[in-house]
Amino acid sequence: MKNQLFQNFVNHAQEQWKQQVIKDLKGKDFDKTITWQIDIKNKVSSYADSQNINKLPLKIVQQSQFQGFTKIWNNREIIKFKSGKETNQLIINSLYAGANSFLIDFSGVSISEIEIKKLLSNIKLSDTPFFFKVENNYLKLVNELQIIAPYLWKGGIINDILERYFTQGILTSEDWKNQANILxxxxxxxxxxxxxISSHSFHNAGANIAQEIAYTLGSAIEVIDKLSEQNIDLQEIVQKIEFSISVGTNYFGEIAKIRALKFLWKKILTEGYGLTDEKYLGISIHCITSSFYNSSITPNTNMLRATTEAMSAIIGGCDALSVRAYDDTYQESDDFSRRIARNISTILKEESYLDKVIDPSAGSYFIESLTFQLAEEAFNILTEIENEGGIIEAFQKNIIQNSIKENFEYLQNSLTENQSVMVGVNKFRFDEKPFEQNESKTVKNTNLSFELLPTHRLSEIFEK
Known part of the structure; x- marks a missing residue:
């Protein structure tokens, strides 16, 4: 029966498929109709078969993906700190509602003013991973944790030195010393x-996928080198790194982005730093659904974008996932919008069973080919950055800013000229209640000889 079944299906070469498609298009341009323009420079064929992946070092790519990975991701909720008691209650409520990890955002708040004991009342850091995003006095936070939680912790300190430099222009030698003290x-x-090590500043400025991978890895190389100068062992550095990645609406591209990041990280550690022990070659990835692609008009469509972004993050192989509330672009999210965001991750696990397959995209001709194409492009960009002297030197020469700006303008023009579709923005739009617009932000620092990265949203041009 099995042999008879497969006799009904005939293998076709790619050229045969192309000729048939050209015939079916009845005069339409093949490249414009079938080829997918992934960014300003790169095109992707909509067709892939075994011939495509036979040309790739597939075993090398796949080995970097899910080694030791259980495919169970943390549903990490982001909570903006208000007061110790109020934030603690939000945490407790979210724990009962499906979250199993938290990112507490202390931005704009002095750690010296926070009662950490109240914040973590009835909570054990050995049971629930907590990540604390801090801007100041992070050493004081660690010291207080040592007093109130004298056991092994899960979670981490989020103190992205280079992201602060790229967006605010603030960087001193003390930053690296303090980072070494934390370790x-x-x-x-x-x-x-x-x-x-985060990609958010690049993503929100309008970088394409290959740029985002390259600049994020360039930042990681810079951090490793700077901390090595502080006499921190390489093995200790890499084990304490978590990558935080923005995930956009390019469904297959974002899956491939995470996979390419894993592949290139292993390549950097083994070929660039000589690490061979597998226990040091793993990678921890936290994904956050994109604010760049969220819109303040027809905001309910943000739920749809967040769902596909979350799927890309999970299928790509994230370790933790934070889903933004659909209304956080124009107001403080309420209990309902936070619950919807939290439940996206829960439903993809409990009802879609995305935690039951180790690597859903493995062996896909298209995704495997796209992964390697993005990895090649990102590695070329990374090589150019390193030839300039590293990510900081390239940034001070405005190389990174200019490249990202070019891609952002391409994305924006594609949208305004209706060459691309953004549901609820330039197509299928239904303006809902009036809102306060959150416009692009660029911190001005007149003491700098280079530009800083702005924070954009792609739909802003339609909201004026």
Whole structure:
């Protein structure tokens, strides 16, 4: 029966498929109709078969993906700190409602004013991973945690030195010394991260996927080199790193982005730094659904975007996922919008069973080919950055800013000229109640000889 079944299906070469498609298009341009323009420079064919992946070092790519990965991701809720008591209650409520990890955002708040004991009342850091995003006095936070939680912690400190530099222009030698001090204080906490390498500043400025991968890895190389100068062992550094990645609406591209990031990270550690022990070659990835693609008009469509972004993050292989509330672009999210965001991750696990397959995209001709194409492009960009002297040198020469700006303008023009579709923005739009617009933000620093990265949203041009 099996042999008879497959006799009904005939293999076709790619050229045969192309000729048939050209015939069916009846005069339409093949490249414009079938080829997918993934960004300003790169096109992707909509067709892939075994011939495509036979040309790739597929075993090398796949080996970097899910080694030791259980495919169970944390549903990490982001909570903006208000007061110790109020934030603690939000945490407790969210724990009962499906969250199992938290990112507490202390932005704009002095750690010296926070009663950490009240914040973590009835909470154990050994049971629930907590990540604390801080801008100041992070050493004081670690010292207080040592007093109130004298056991092994899960979670980490989010103190992204380079993201602050790219968006605010603030960087001193003390930053690296303080980062080294943090690592010294948490070295006996194996499940607690102390270094964050994020892609958010690049993503929100309008970078394409290959740029985002390259600049994020360039930042990681810079952090490793700077901390090595502080006499921190390489093995200790890489074990304390968590990557925090924005995930956009390019469904297949974002899956491939995470996979390419894993592949290139392993390549950098093995070929660039000589690490061979597998226990140091893993990667921890936290994904956050994009604010760049969220809109303040027809905001309910943001739920749809967040769902596909979450799927891309999970299928790509994230370790933790934070889903933004659909209304956080124009107001403080309420209990309802936070619940909807939290439930996206829960439903994809409990009802879609995305935690039951180790690597859903493995072997897909299209995704495997796209992964390697993005990895090649990102590695070329990374090589150019390193030839300039590293990410900081390239940034000070405005190389990174200019490249990202070019891609942002391409994305914006594609939208305004209706060459691309953004549901609820340039198509299928239904303006809902009036809102306060959150416009692009660029911190001005007149003491700098280079530009800083702005924070954009792609739909802003339609909201004026």
């Amino acid at each position: 010294g204080k948490i070295q006996n906490h194996p499940y607690f991260k102390g270094i964050t």
